Amino acid sequence: MPKITITxxxxxxxxxxxxxxxxxxxxxxxxxxxxxxxKRGYTPKPKPKAEAPATAAEADK
Incomplete structure (x- = not known):
């Protein structure tokens, strides 16, 4: 089951x-x-996950 914070x-x-x-x-x-x-605002909306920074190998492409 998911875990949430109820506000x-x-x-x-x-x-x-x-x-x-x-x-x-x-x-x-x-x-x-x-x-x-x-939907009803009883829990905060999840924050968008930040993308991982590009590795050196990906940056060289």
């Missing part, structure tokens, strides 16, 4: 069950909860 507590309903998620860092949650939290 604002929220409830997530699925299949008739409602789960409460508390504010806090590094919480294991299902992918559907990640998508819900991102």
């Amino acid at each position: 604002e507590p929220f409830n997530f309903a699925s299949g008739g069950d409602v789960t409460h998620y508390k504010k806090g860092p590094d919480q294991d949650v299902p992918q559907a909860v990640v998508e819900h939290a991102l």
Whole structure:
């Protein structure tokens, strides 16, 4: 399961069950909860990964 930081507590309903998620860092949650939290702003959007610098061999090309 992915880990996310929850910045604002929220409830997530699925299949008739409602789960409460508390504010806090590094919480294991299902992918559907990640998508819900991102869409509603309950977790920060992931930062884009910086590209690795070119190696000397690639720079010589």
